[in-house]
Amino acid sequence: MKRILFVTSECVPFVKTGGLADVCGSLPKAFDKKDYDIRVILPNYHAIKEDWRNKMETVYYFQMDNRIYVGIKTLTLDGIQYYFVDNEQYFGGLVPYYDMFQDLERFAYFSKAVLSALPLIGFRPDIIHCHDWQSSLVPVYLNTVFQGDPFFRGIRTVFTIHNIRFQGTWDVGHIQWVSALPWECFQPGLLVSPYQDTSIPRENWNCSMMRGGLVYSDYITTVSNSYAYEIQTPQFGDGLDDILKWRHERLWGIVNGIDTVEWNPYTDKKIAKNYNTRSHKSGKKANKVALQKELGLPENPEVLTLGIISRLTDQKGLDLVNIIMDELCGSREVNLIVLGTGARNYEDMFRYFEGKYPDKVRAKIMYSDDLAHKIYAGVDALLVPSAFEPCGLTQMIALRYGTVPIVHAIGGLKDTVEPYNEIEETGTGFSFNEYSAWALMDRINHACWLYYDRPSSWNALVERGMKKDWSWKNSSEIYKDLYSRM
Numbered sequence: 001m002k003r004i005l006f007v008t009s010e011c012v013p014f015v016k017t018g019g020l021a022d023v024c025g026s027l028p029k030a031f032d033k034k035d036y037d038i039r040v041i042l043p044n045y046h047a048i049k050e051d052w053r054n055k056m057e058t059v060y061y062f063q064m065d066n067r068i069y070v071g072i073k074t075l076t077l078d079g080i081q082y083y084f085v086d087n088e089q090y091f092g093g094l095v096p097y098y099d100m101f102q103d104l105e106r107f108a109y110f111s112k113a114v115l116s117a118l119p120l121i122g123f124r125p126d127i128i129h130c131h132d133w134q135s136s137l138v139p140v141y142l143n144t145v146f147q148g149d150p151f152f153r154g155i156r157t158v159f160t161i162h163n164i165r166f167q168g169t170w171d172v173g174h175i176q177w178v179s180a181l182p183w184e185c186f187q188p189g190l191l192v193s194p195y196q197d198t199s200i201p202r203e204n205w206n207c208s209m210m211r212g213g214l215v216y217s218d219y220i221t222t223v224s225n226s227y228a229y230e231i232q233t234p235q236f237g238d239g240l241d242d243i244l245k246w247r248h249e250r251l252w253g254i255v256n257g258i259d260t261v262e263w264n265p266y267t268d269k270k271i272a273k274n275y276n277t278r279s280h281k282s283g284k285k286a287n288k289v290a291l292q293k294e295l296g297l298p299e300n301p302e303v304l305t306l307g308i309i310s311r312l313t314d315q316k317g318l319d320l321v322n323i324i325m326d327e328l329c330g331s332r333e334v335n336l337i338v339l340g341t342g343a344r345n346y347e348d349m350f351r352y353f354e355g356k357y358p359d360k361v362r363a364k365i366m367y368s369d370d371l372a373h374k375i376y377a378g379v380d381a382l383l384v385p386s387a388f389e390p391c392g393l394t395q396m397i398a399l400r401y402g403t404v405p406i407v408h409a410i411g412g413l414k415d416t417v418e419p420y421n422e423i424e425e426t427g428t429g430f431s432f433n434e435y436s437a438w439a440l441m442d443r444i445n446h447a448c449w450l451y452y453d454r455p456s457s458w459n460a461l462v463e464r465g466m467k468k469d470w471s472w473k474n475s476s477e478i479y480k481d482l483y484s485r486m
């Protein structure tokens, strides 16, 4: 029996802002309970719904370092035991994340609290699997502050990068203050870049918590093969390419899966009409009309309908969308439905285009799981023009729902969407290599042509996509292989 602890800042169904929550919610379920005892620990945010919070039981509480309160709560769901680190002062707000300055202290506390709690709650994992910068100090604390304690001897660590853009970066002075890590951690090559200019005072050196996770963990993974290569280059490595290149033999790219029970057009209760590979033509039309009706768009099952379901941030290629909007809506027979929240400029941009093209564009600036299901089922194609994309889950969900992805061939998008080849009649979507508005528009034009002028080829494309397997079956085998080496 292998005992594994996932440490994460978000996890479905409790709290979600992005794909990290989906992965931490679905991956543990892909392991056989006879051989793996996988548990998950996350903060007990006030943002977690009352219903869940009422179901939690207190396991233990104590004062960490004789001064800071740590409560550990737990609940079991679908056979997985979840732990929640409780502290009103740090996690009592209405949202999971504040600004970076405050989050550094909150997640340094979280990481240390996780390790401090383990001997007290009766769970000694063989492997601690950390996700993203919020838990990246766990391997650092384990190999420094907790090293002398026999309880922790032999515990191995994996660190998974879901997004290298967010690292928990500040100056050494502040990060040392909030983490209380020994000063020797803050040397160039450890939590500090080996290229740091050391002629300036040490307090002012740049420090990255994620770098600590990469240096101190036994293995590093990221969420697709292509991204694993990309982050070893200065263009995508966000200042960490040196350490990733240096440790490349310990860096594995393992593509994410999705929860194929939650995301199944044949059984999905949130959509107007269920369908499968044989009934997708009528199924998608019915869902499209239901969606148009709900959103107040003219009801027309024939119009090519595009969707964007995304956090509205710079990562997601919305600058390209901005450039093509007038050409797209002014001269093409298309609808565009957008769902998401994020940066103010992108929210306003989509609101503006909804005002300008009221019969074609809908901007739902909100987070809604129900509406996401309806959009996946009701649109014909999904735009994912991300500038960079560690994995991306929406394109996989789209494929399963017979919705053709139009993507920038980068990171996980490149690994999961096979470009349409008109001569061989192969592929599952449209993809462009050059990150430009022109290249995106060109792929949309191609999609328009295929949809309106070659419907049988379009339908064959849809069916090839729907038949792909996005469950965790393959990738969980790779994680098992990884765990077995540790």
Ligand code: GLC
Pocket (backbone or CB within 6 Å): 018, 019, 020, 023, 162, 163, 223, 256, 389, 390, 391, 392, 393, 412
């Ligand atoms: C982050 C990445 C996304 C990935 C997800 C889950 O949100 O931006 O590409 O799919 O993490 O790993």
